[in-house]
Amino acid sequence: MRKVAILLIFSILVTPLFALTATPTVSTTLANDKVTMQDNVPLDIFGEATDIQRDVRVALYDETNLTTRPYSYGGFWTGNVTLVENLLVGAGFEVTRLTAGAIDGNDTLRTGLFDVFVMVDNNPRDYITDEVFNFWRSGGGILSFDGAINFLCYFGVMVPDSAGNHGHGVYWTYSWSQNQTVLNRHPVSQGYAVDDYITDDFDWAAFDWSALSGLSYASEYTPITYAEAGTNWVNTLARDTVFGGRVVQTFGDANPIAEGHGQMIIDAVNWLCPRPKARVVFDYSHRPYYGIDVGDPYLGYSAGDRYARWRDALVNRSYTVDKLYPSAEGNLTAENLAPYDALVIAAPKWIFSAAERSAVLEWVAQGGGLIVLGDILSFSDENSHINYLLYDLDLSLSGVGYSTSSIATAVRNIHPTSENVLNTRWEGGQYVNVTGDAYPLWYDGPNVLCAVQEYGLGRVFLAGDINALANYIDYEDNLQLAVNLVNWISSGAAPILLYVDEPHSVNYYRTPVTNALNEIGLNYEITTLGAYLNRSLVLKDWYLVIIDNPWWGLSSYYDDLDDYVDRGGRLLMSTYKVDSYPSSELWSTLGFGFAGEAPNQVPLYLWTSSSVFNIPHHYTAANFTPFEDYGDEGDMLTVFDNATAIAGFSDTPQDGNASIVLGNNGRTIYNGYLIDQFQGDLDDSTYADNYELWMNEIAYLLRVTIDEPSDIGYVEGATGNDILWHPHSIYPADYTIRRNGTIVQHGPWSGNAITFSVDGLDNGTYVFVISVNDRVGYSATDEVIVTVEAASTSTPVQPPTDPTMLIIIAAAAGVALVVILILWKKRS
Structure with missing residues (x-):
């Protein structure tokens, strides 16, 4: 046993010293040698302005x-x-x-x-x-x-x-x-x-x-x-x-x-085919007390029009408005709600099922807008159904009624829905309870007449009066409130904020810029006063802000716009006020300085073949010519090194003559000549030139982008090798992946990340190219090189033994031998 113990000690001390570590196999990849093609190039699939991809x-x-x-x-x-x-x-x-x-x-x-x-x-x-x-x-x-x-x-x-x-x-x-x-x-x-x-x-x-x-x-x-x-x-x-x-x-x-x-x-x-700002639906499937038109079925009262004036005002402003009737196949289902951006429920006599309640709240959380109207205390069933529907929110009908006589009030909290609304009138009903995240809008003394809440990506409005937006809609500023309400309620998920004060159109909802946004199919929120622009800028992280400003002065808010751009925001701006405020920091941020007053009623010449003039509408004229005289129409600009002039007041580029300026690495476009005045059709496309230019500039700032994942290298037979791309577009269309020029995957793209496995390749080098396309004609492309090394099949050859290592091993063995002899002697 003593011999065994001694031999065991020897093996523990000495044997590891003779075990030489195997040299690891190193998998090399090509470092920083990727050819990236991220420039946005047009797809040759669009013709006139009406050819943007859409389902008709x-x-x-x-x-x-x-x-x-x-x-x-x-x-x-x-x-x-x-x-x-x-x-x-x-x-x-x-x-x-x-x-x-x-x-x-x-x-x-x-x-x-x-x-x-x-x-x-x-x-x-x-x-x-x-x-x-x-x-x-x-x-x-x-x-x-x-x-x-x-x-x-x-x-x-x-x-x-x-x-x-x-x-x-x-x-x-x-x-x-x-x-x-x-x-x-x-x-x-x-x-x-x-x-x-x-x-x-x-x-x-x-x-x-x-x-x-x-x-x-x-x-x-x-x-x-x-x-x-x-x-x-x-x-x-x-x-x-x-x-x-x-x-x-x-x-x-x-x-x-x-x-x-x-x-x-x-x-x-x-x-x-309608290009609505949003789609609105009134729920008739739960027997509301009021509906839209006289004689409509499934109403508690149908002897006269009630919400017809509201409906007409919305259609007048580029909305569509439907009535959803009862159906044996389901009423407020996810399928029925899916086409719409806003839902109006007015004093429902029939109760909501649990499934309907869940579907409505989920729809709101995904960006839908819900307008709910209760009424006087005698509408007990209707009001209880509303509170059941809104149980998970911080809004409810209070059960405390107010006079059936009219209440006119100017007491309000400032909110996007109160823009241009100074007074409202209410005709009997009950007050609204507000807790948590809910926000009161209008008051009768200390009592809340109506309130809103943001829920997920969506928005909810509750009032205890069905008359204010019906037969009292033309009293005080109720009609403006009704229009503002649908603008705000339907844009909870909107990535775009639009300021517009164009004075020559039917209304602010049917201007060249709004028509362009609607044509592309974008969700946006409108504001028309500078103070509300200022407020809206900080209420949400906007992907794009558009300023169409041929009329009022906005100089008080230039610093806010400058801060927005500095934070990485995209800005599209058309105004005429550089000459009035030449020292504003906003202009240098956008890449230009004031050079002089723009000449009156002269053409604007295209200086480049930028995609701004070609996607989605290919503008074939050499210039834009004004048809409407706005008086002060803009300014001539000197462009700095951090920006690019693409159009100006001379037929060839000249310093100090610029008008349209691209800046901030393609995140901003400034128009020093008012776009709205180009009301003609100089390129004979059958569409107004101002509408086409607005549409093209919006499309440019929203063009699809893609990141640049690293190249990949692996040993043949290894698994788990994926390319992960993160392209981005507000309106994605499709994508194509090619391997060495051959299509290996193609399909619709929803805007999410795209993962592609490159496992299973033989030894060699492969070039994978992805192209992602948006609905208006832009494409972004990226290339990833995949290198696959052959797997080793021979017995590894050990490297020569290091002489130094042999000396160390011999010395250690000698020490171990002395220890063993001493122990042996003591035992003897």
Whole structure:
């Protein structure tokens, strides 16, 4: 046993010294040799401004009953839908045939589900005319062929003065014509030149232009084609109105579709498709006490209009507004809520299910806006249903009523909804309890009349009065409050803040810049006063701030805008005030200084071929020419080294003559010449130049970007090797990954990170290139090099033994031997 112990000690002390460590295998990668292509380049898939990628949903009226309707003049109708269906499907539209039975009482025809309603030489059955009319009045577009002109006139869709009469012999007649000649360039006729003609020989319905041109709203009309009887007889007419959706009446019965007419039909559907700021829906599925229009079903009170004025004001401002009726398939479900940005619930008589309550709150948390209106204490069921719905929030109806007489108040907290609202009027109801994160808006003494709360990405408004926004909407500033409320409530998830004070448009919601934002399909919040711009800038982290400022002074807020840019924000600005405040730090941050007052009413010349002038609309003119004189129209600028001038007041670049300046590594664009004044169509695209320039500058600042992950190296057979890209876009489209030039993956992109496994490759070097695209035509590209080394299969060769190591080992062995001998001697 003693020998064994001694040998054990020897092995513990000495053996490890003879164990030579194996040399590790080193996997090398290429360091910092990646070729990165992150410049944004256009995709050659977009043409005119209307060609931004979007889904256009068409409801095609499929009616075989051709009998004369009670409201119509008559005529020879056909109702041929098959060829129109094939044409529109082939153009990429989503087309659904709807019979009268499918429309009647089924809550089918609404703007949340369809964009355009098409009637091919036939009129709606009399029992669905309300549904079709309400679709248009809610903001939906209508395309009608030939005999469907009866409906357009009788229901005031095309000619409001004809409402209640088919209009034949007064506003229109049948006019025989072989050739239908193009009279005006328009988005509907963008594929044609003036005096081009389409041959389709028959007795087609035609409007009497002399009768229409004298109407007060004649400016809403554009005559597009006329019959052989002369330019007075218009057989393709477009109406762009603020009182409903767009409307186009054209010739033909689509049996067959005349050669050359197909493109006009496609372009008409595209132009008719609403581009709303947001989509609003009123809940009728829980029997609200008030609804929108007189005679609406499923209401507690329907003897008069209630929220019709509110609805009309919203449609007037580029919203669509629907009614959601009860359905056996579910009411406030995630599917039914998905198309909408704002939901209005007014004194609901029927209780919400637990599933509905959950669906509504989840929808709000994802960015939806909820407006809830209770009323006086006698509405006990309605009010209790509201408190049940809002149980998880910090808002509730108090159960403390106030007088049924009117209350006018000016006591408020400053909030985006109070912009331009100095006084409001309330007509009986109950006060609102506010706790936690809820924020009171208007007061009656110390009591809260209404309040709001942000919940997740969404927003909620609660008031204890159903009348203030209904039959009292025109009292005090209630209408402005109602408009502000929907602007704010529907933009909880908006990444863009817009300040606009453009004075020549119908309203601030239908300006060139808002039309451009709507065309691209962006969610944004509007503000129109400098003080509220200042407040909104700090209420949220905005991805992009847009300043359209041809009117009021904003100098008090230049420092706030400067701070926003310094924090990394994107800024698009058009104003005329550099000369008034030349020393503002904002100008140097944006990359320029004041050089002089801009000359009056002169062209603005393009100095570069920047994508700012080409995506999504390819602007083909050499300059922009003003059509509206704003007086002080801007300033000439001297551009600093940290910025780039892309347009100016001379036909070639000259120092001190700049107008459009790119700065901050492409995060900012400043326009020293007011964009809004370019109201013409110099490039003959059929779209206003100011609208196109706004759209292109917005698209540039929101262009898709992508990061640059490192190159990868691994040994053949190893696993877990992934490329992880983090591209970013507010409106993503799709992506493509190529390996050594060959597509290995392609698909839609939702805006999330993209992971791609590079496992399983043989020994070699591979180049992976990803391209991510957005909906307006920008692309961002990145390249990752993957190096795979061959796995080793031979026995590793040990390196030569180090002589120094041998000496150390021998010395250690000697020490160990002495220790052993001493121990042995003691034991003996």
